[in-house]
Amino acid sequence: MGNFQKLVCSNATETYYAIFNESGTIRNESYSTACVPSHLRLDSVQEFWENKVLNISDGIEPENMGEIKWDLALTLLFAWVVVYCCICKGIKSSGKVMYITATSPYLFMLALLIRNCLLPGARTGILFYLTPDWSRLNDLEVWVDAGTQIFFSYSIAIGALTALGSYNKFNHNSYRDCIIFACANSGTSFFAGFIIFTILGHMAEVQGVDIKDVAAGGPGLAFIAYPKAVSLMPGAPIWAILFFLMLILLGLDSQFVGVEGVISAVVDQWPNLLRRGYRKEIFIGIVCILNFFIGLSMVSRGGMYVFQLFDYYSGSKIILFIAFFECIAIAWIYGVRRFYDNLEMMLGFRINPYMMVSWTVLSPIFCMCVFIMSVVNYSELDYKRPTKPLYKFPTWAVGIGWGMAAFAAIWIPLMILYRFYERGISRETITYLITPQGLKDHQLRPQDKKEGTSADKYRTSNPPPYQEKGTANEGFQSNSTLDNTKL
Numbered sequence: 001m002g003n004f005q006k007l008v009c010s011n012a013t014e015t016y017y018a019i020f021n022e023s024g025t026i027r028n029e030s031y032s033t034a035c036v037p038s039h040l041r042l043d044s045v046q047e048f049w050e051n052k053v054l055n056i057s058d059g060i061e062p063e064n065m066g067e068i069k070w071d072l073a074l075t076l077l078f079a080w081v082v083v084y085c086c087i088c089k090g091i092k093s094s095g096k097v098m099y100i101t102a103t104s105p106y107l108f109m110l111a112l113l114i115r116n117c118l119l120p121g122a123r124t125g126i127l128f129y130l131t132p133d134w135s136r137l138n139d140l141e142v143w144v145d146a147g148t149q150i151f152f153s154y155s156i157a158i159g160a161l162t163a164l165g166s167y168n169k170f171n172h173n174s175y176r177d178c179i180i181f182a183c184a185n186s187g188t189s190f191f192a193g194f195i196i197f198t199i200l201g202h203m204a205e206v207q208g209v210d211i212k213d214v215a216a217g218g219p220g221l222a223f224i225a226y227p228k229a230v231s232l233m234p235g236a237p238i239w240a241i242l243f244f245l246m247l248i249l250l251g252l253d254s255q256f257v258g259v260e261g262v263i264s265a266v267v268d269q270w271p272n273l274l275r276r277g278y279r280k281e282i283f284i285g286i287v288c289i290l291n292f293f294i295g296l297s298m299v300s301r302g303g304m305y306v307f308q309l310f311d312y313y314s315g316s317k318i319i320l321f322i323a324f325f326e327c328i329a330i331a332w333i334y335g336v337r338r339f340y341d342n343l344e345m346m347l348g349f350r351i352n353p354y355m356m357v358s359w360t361v362l363s364p365i366f367c368m369c370v371f372i373m374s375v376v377n378y379s380e381l382d383y384k385r386p387t388k389p390l391y392k393f394p395t396w397a398v399g400i401g402w403g404m405a406a407f408a409a410i411w412i413p414l415m416i417l418y419r420f421y422e423r424g425i426s427r428e429t430i431t432y433l434i435t436p437q438g439l440k441d442h443q444l445r446p447q448d449k450k451e452g453t454s455a456d457k458y459r460t461s462n463p464p465p466y467q468e469k470g471t472a473n474e475g476f477q478s479n480s481t482l483d484n485t486k487l
Contacts, residue, residue: 057301066301116198125201140377147370148316157323163264199229313401317374324367331359
């Protein structure tokens with residue numbers, strides 16, 4: 001394929017053309033884009049994402065929501081069918097799926113990075129990525145975004161890690177797993193940043209704009225920067241298929257892990273009801289169907305605005321509030337020394353004493369400080385599009401967002417009020433609220449058992465609702481399988 005011309009723009013007096021080579025990069029730069037203002041220059045990938053994939057409307061208002069995009073609706077249905085198939089038989093089946101879906105993308109990302117580094121403008125993108133702007137440290141929003149991103153990326157305080165970890169054997173070295181998980185998670189994010197910014201640097205050079213203006217942030221960035229990089233690789237169609245297959249696998253990983261967290265919590269709460277016959281499979285199917293219908297609101301022409309509403313209010317800053325009370329519950333009510341001793345019972349050694357300080361002081365302070373900063377620096381949700389004015393969400397939509405956020409957090413004070421209503425306002429009720437309740441035998445330390453009958457105050461008042469495998473102390477669940485086995 002030789003060189004070809006592409007019409008850049010035309011006005012009343014002149015027509016401008018650019019000459020491109022077969023890889024799509026400019027070969028002859030003797031043209032002018034003066035008739036196109038810089039803020040209106042739109043890359044073809046961005047244009048395809050905005051106008052074809054999303055066909056995005058002008059807002060979230062009912063008259064702007066538009067019709068459901070049935071191509072997106074079918075892909076949404078496919079995603080939930082796959083999620084159901086992966087988790088309907090328990091964590092053992094979904095765990096095997098992750099061995100492939102969570103590791104194969106690294107090879108693809110490495111290939112993308114090598115190709116991106118050979119493109120014009122890649123060096124500028126890397127420098128933009130690695131050069132710190134120290135003045136941004138004075139911006140509270142930077143700290144809030146960093147804190148919430150870490151929590152969301154690590155799935156902290158949403159129950160997913162707790163649910164998955166509960167399937168481990170009693171003596172499994174979860175302390176080691178946590179360290180590996182943290183390093184791999186942050187390392188992957190840092191590595192992916194090079195892939196994003198090398199292609200953003202190239203796109204900025206081609207469009208003649210600054211890197212910060214080349215693409216709007218948010219969920220669309222991965223569908224702009226990565227496809228652009230793929231389109232510039234030899235054998236682009238094959239790489240495009242592999243890329244979107246990778247994206248599907250990564251998305252499904254996150255999706256069925258989140259669903260598994262909800263399923264495990266509900267099934268463990270009512271095991272006698274849901275662990276009989278096919279009741280659990282039916283319950284999982286109902287959850288997936290409900291989530292599918294909720295997701296339909298996000299695949300209409302105004303669906304991106306609905307998605308942003310869910311993400312901004314119910315899936316970000318409120319997590320810090322919940323995490324604060326989780327730290328208080330574990331470190332101060334359950335007892336950090338009891339928790340520390342439980343870990344020693346499971347691991348066979350005492351972990352770094354720093355963790356005790358972190359659980360009792362550092363983590364609660366961090367969570368509450370970042371949450372307070374998010375409240376002080378709060379700004380109502382908006383949505384930035386490359387060639388459109390900044391969209392401000394209407395007041396009623398913001399109210400719905402705050403309602404979703406409150407729904408996630410309101411249960412903490414409501415449960416406290418319910419206990420006071422149930423047991424009366426008294427010193428005994430307060431003691432009851434700050435004393436661990438419902439502990440099982442394998443959670444009791446040797447010093448608890450030496451106390452004799454006083455240990456009964458910690459034990460659950462009812463027998464285990466379903467048969468647990470293994471013994472109740474040393475070697476607990478050491479020979480058990482993953483399915484239907486809980487700590």
